[in-house]
Amino acid sequence: MRFLLSCKQAHQMVSEGMDRRLPFSARTRLQLHLSMCKACTNFNQQMQSLRQAMRELPRHLGSDQRQDPP
Known part of the structure; x- marks a missing residue:
């Protein structure tokens, strides 16, 4: 292994590391x-x-009081 x-x-490892903790050697x-x-x-x-x-998006959507134009 190189x-x-x-x-x-x-x-790929950055992406995987977003979902789970990588092993020490991989980190x-x-x-x-x-x-x-x-x-x-x-x-x-x-x-x-x-x-x-993406974590903050629900907070912003919940406080958005805009109305769709007619």
């Missing part, structure tokens, strides 16, 4: 990749931002 991840593998490999790859670091930050926005 220790260094490809960007494709890193993207370590991902962190190493992210420390060297700005593109994957940006992808990780975008995924975190998207996840946070």
Whole structure:
């Protein structure tokens, strides 16, 4: 098994890490990749931002008092 991840593998691990806790070895490999790859670091930050926005969406929808135009 190669220790260094490809960007494709890193993207997959970022996505999987959103749903479950990755094993220590996988987290370590991902962190190493992210420390060297700005593109994957940006992808990780975008995924975190998207996840946070989705968590806040129900709160915003519940307070939305707009009415549909006639």
